[in-house]
Amino acid sequence: MTDSSDSSAPGSAPGSAAGPARYSPLHQAHVAAGASFTDFAGWQMPVRYSSDLAEHHAVRTAAGLFDLSHMAEIVVLGPEAADALDYALAGKISAVAVGQAKYSLLLGREGGIVDDLVAYRTGEDRFLVVANASNRAAVAEQLLERCSLFDCQVFDESDDIALIAIQGPKSFEILSQVPGVDIPALEALKYYWSTPGTFRPVSTDADRGESEPARHELLVARTGYTGEDGFELYVAPDVAPVLWDALLETGAGSGLVPAGLASRDTLRLEAGMPLYGHELGLATSPFQAGLGRVVNLKKEGDFVGREAVESGASEGARVLVGLVSEGKRAGRAGYEVYDGETVVGAITSGALSPTLGYPIAMAYVDAASASDGANLLIDVRGTRVPASVVPLPFYKRET
Amino acid sequence: MTEPSALKYTKEHEWVLVDGEVATVGITAYAAEKLGDVVFVDLPSVGATVAEGRVVGEIESTKSVGELFAPVNGTVAEVNDAVVAAPELVNSDPFGEGWLIKVAFTELPELLSFDEYSALVGE
Numbered sequence: 001m002t003d004s005s006d007s008s009a010p011g012s013a014p015g016s017a018a019g020p021a022r023y024s025p026l027h028q029a030h031v032a033a034g035a036s037f038t039d040f041a042g043w044q045m046p047v048r049y050s051s052d053l054a055e056h057h058a059v060r061t062a063a064g065l066f067d068l069s070h071m072a073e074i075v076v077l078g079p080e081a082a083d084a085l086d087y088a089l090a091g092k093i094s095a096v097a098v099g100q101a102k103y104s105l106l107l108g109r110e111g112g113i114v115d116d117l118v119a120y121r122t123g124e125d126r127f128l129v130v131a132n133a134s135n136r137a138a139v140a141e142q143l144l145e146r147c148s149l150f151d152c153q154v155f156d157e158s159d160d161i162a163l164i165a166i167q168g169p170k171s172f173e174i175l176s177q178v179p180g181v182d183i184p185a186l187e188a189l190k191y192y193w194s195t196p197g198t199f200r201p202v203s204t205d206a207d208r209g210e211s212e213p214a215r216h217e218l219l220v221a222r223t224g225y226t227g228e229d230g231f232e233l234y235v236a237p238d239v240a241p242v243l244w245d246a247l248l249e250t251g252a253g254s255g256l257v258p259a260g261l262a263s264r265d266t267l268r269l270e271a272g273m274p275l276y277g278h279e280l281g282l283a284t285s286p287f288q289a290g291l292g293r294v295v296n297l298k299k300e301g302d303f304v305g306r307e308a309v310e311s312g313a314s315e316g317a318r319v320l321v322g323l324v325s326e327g328k329r330a331g332r333a334g335y336e337v338y339d340g341e342t343v344v345g346a347i348t349s350g351a352l353s354p355t356l357g358y359p360i361a362m363a364y365v366d367a368a369s370a371s372d373g374a375n376l377l378i379d380v381r382g383t384r385v386p387a388s389v390v391p392l393p394f395y396k397r398e399t
Numbered sequence: 400m401t402e403p404s405a406l407k408y409t410k411e412h413e414w415v416l417v418d419g420e421v422a423t424v425g426i427t428a429y430a431a432e433k434l435g436d437v438v439f440v441d442l443p444s445v446g447a448t449v450a451e452g453r454v455v456g457e458i459e460s461t462k463s464v465g466e467l468f469a470p471v472n473g474t475v476a477e478v479n480d481a482v483v484a485a486p487e488l489v490n491s492d493p494f495g496e497g498w499l500i501k502v503a504f505t506e507l508p509e510l511l512s513f514d515e516y517s518a519l520v521g522e
Contacts, residue, residue: 036432051490052461053436262435262462328439332464351461352438381457381464 024069025162025237026244033258040261041134043070048260055263056354059226062255063168065247066264068232069240072136073161074129074143078152081125083301088146089119090286090309092299096121101192101223105286105294106131106139107305112282113289115139116274118223120194125152128219128234130163132276146304162240166247166256167230167267169397174251175220175231181246183220191229194221199235201242218243225264227271228397266351269360272322272393278333278348279320279362285309288364290320290392318345318364322394323378325387328352330359331378338377338384339369347378353394360394361387403428403494408516411468414494415510422471422507425498426458426489429520434460437489442467442478442500449475451508456499458489473504 022043024030030037035046046067048055058064076085085093091104098121106114115135120128131139140156147154166175176186183189183197197218219234235243248256265275274280279289286295286309295309323331331350336343345365353360361378369376372391377384406414412430416423431437439459449455449469456467478500482488488497511519 047462048435051436053438056461266461328459329441330439330459352459354461 022070024067025240026067026069026164029241029244030067030258035258035260038261040070041132041136043133045070046258046260048262049258052260052262052266053354055257055259056266058255058257059168059228059259059263059267060355061169062257063166063170063174063230063251064226064257064259064263065244065251066165066167066259067244068163068165069161069237070133071163072131072133072139072156072158073163073234074131074140075155075157076127076129076143076147076152077125077155078150079125080150081127081147081152082121084147084150084152085119085127085129086299086301087149087303088143089117090295090303090305091119092296093119093121093127098122098124099193099195101194101221103192103294105291106142107286107295107303107309108282109304109308110282111285111305111308111311113276113280113284113286114142114282116276116280116291120219120221122194122219134277142304160237162235162237163232164235164240164244164247165224165230165232166251167224167226167259168228168256170251170254170256171228171230174247174254174256178243178246178250181218181243183218186220189220189222189231191222194219194223196220199239199243199246201239201246225271225273226267227273227393227395228267265349266354269349269351269362270353270355270393270395272362272395274320274362275349285317288317288319317367319367319370320348320392321363321365321370322390322392323347323350323361323363323376323387324390324394325359325361325378325385327359327385329380329383329385331361331363331380331385331387335361335381336379337363337365337369337387338379339366339374340377344369344376355395359385359387362392365389401494404513406494406513407510408513408519409468409470409510410519411470412520413468413470415470416498417507420503421476422473422502422504423498424467424470424500424502425493426465426467427516427520428493430465431490431493431497434458434465434489435462436460437486440483440486440489440499442483443475445475445478447475449473449502458486458499467499469502470510471502471504471508472506473502475500476503477501
């Protein structure tokens with residue numbers, strides 16, 4: 001048997017391609033939990049603990065705990081931080097209220113996507129920009145360069161911030177019961193807002209009677225990448241393992257399990273969320289990717305990529321669509337899509353949907369073949385499998 | 400389940416149980432673990448002629464697709480319909496109920512011993 005996924009090729013030494021492998025502050029917890037690891041942007045991250053499917057279903061029905069410490073956190077600070085980000089990013093970041101978050105894009109001058117990211121306004125003059133691990137250097141460099149025109153400073157704090165996400169319908173119930181976690185505004189926290197909190201690990205017998213354990217700061221955001229309700233917790237790396245264990249212990253009775261990147265990928269795919277390097281890249285324009293709403297052409301002033309984007313996506317450029325098919329054979333990234341006998345596009349992500357039970361895929365196809373209901377064919381390793389264009393997302397939670 | 404130490408192996412992470420002139424073939428626990436949850440198995444038809452090293456089937460997980468190679472020349476004598484109906488057997492019992500095909504072979508090629516295979520996967 002050979003396995004076509006390069007991430008799990010036997011014998012591939014961790015981190016051999018681009019320097020030594022990096023490890024999350026939670027690595028030992030993952031090892032102890034029996035995780036399998038995969039290289040992700042140079043990091044050895046848990047791909048699964050036991051079963052991709054069990055972890056996927058846990059997030060849809062109860063909750064899953066993800067280690068996202070590999071992600072990049074870059075702080076932009078100063079009196080003109082908001083103006084700087086209006087110039088650096090595609091969205092109107094100055095319109096984001098303190099406590100609010102915004103999904104945005106960092107565009108290149110040619111209008112391509114350097115990264116997709118979330119900007120959290122954590123103060124009048126302070127923003128936390130959370131970017132993909134694979135684009136950390138590019139985003140940090142571009143923000144530094146673009147923000148240098150304004151009165152603000154840029155700090156890459158990725159090495160000093162760990163990130164734990166709890167995702168799923170039971171997330172709130174679990175997070176609100178973790179001993180030592182205090183998040184005053186948790187109940188009122190809205191989707192795409194963040195709030196400060198603290199975590200004071202409950203003292204063990206060993207240190208009873210001594211000084212109170214320290215109170216650690218948390219940033220708690222109601223955001224995620226799974227299509228479920230959930231929270232992302234930004235915390236100091238040395239505190240992360242204790243918080244991780246406390247969450248798992250509190251949530252065990254509610255069905256909380258640690259979940260790896262394999263389930264994260266099928267969850268985000270069902271939720272129709274793009275993944276950089278698959279649906280998004282330097283050669284993709286926001287409009288092709290269905291992210292036109294993220295680009296604010298009405299905002300005053302220039303922003304990087306504006307001119308290129310305003311000239312519009314070239315006519316006939318391929319656009320991102322959802323595809324569903326029958327049976328069990330899923331189209332995978334790179335598989336060609338046919339309209340009749342003509343190749344009209346290619347798949348960027350695909351899987352047999354664990355929640356829906358049928359194959360789903362995202363693909364870029366010619367505009368002429370992209371209308372909802374269009375009947376296309378996916379070349380699944382030599383067999384043409386019928387597929388229909390559907391609107392994204394494939395899965396939407398009941399609210 | 401047959402003891403893994405009593406089986407023969409291929410570099411493609413398949414195990415082979417030789418009984419007379421019939422070879423039972425499956426994928427190893429190592430391969431199943433690397434694939435993740437298997438959700439679809441495609442096997443050849445009974446009676447099909449297979450050639451050593453040729454692709455005769457597919458094993459798909461949520462994350463990726465693995466190919467099943469024929470480890471021997473011969474004719475497919477039996478396929479595991481249970482694993483087609485319940486692909487998760489490949490994960491839960493790769494050396495037992497998760498077997499894939501039985502091939503009536505004409506000649507047995509050189510296969511890896513348990514120790515050689517263990518060394519290959521570093522376990």
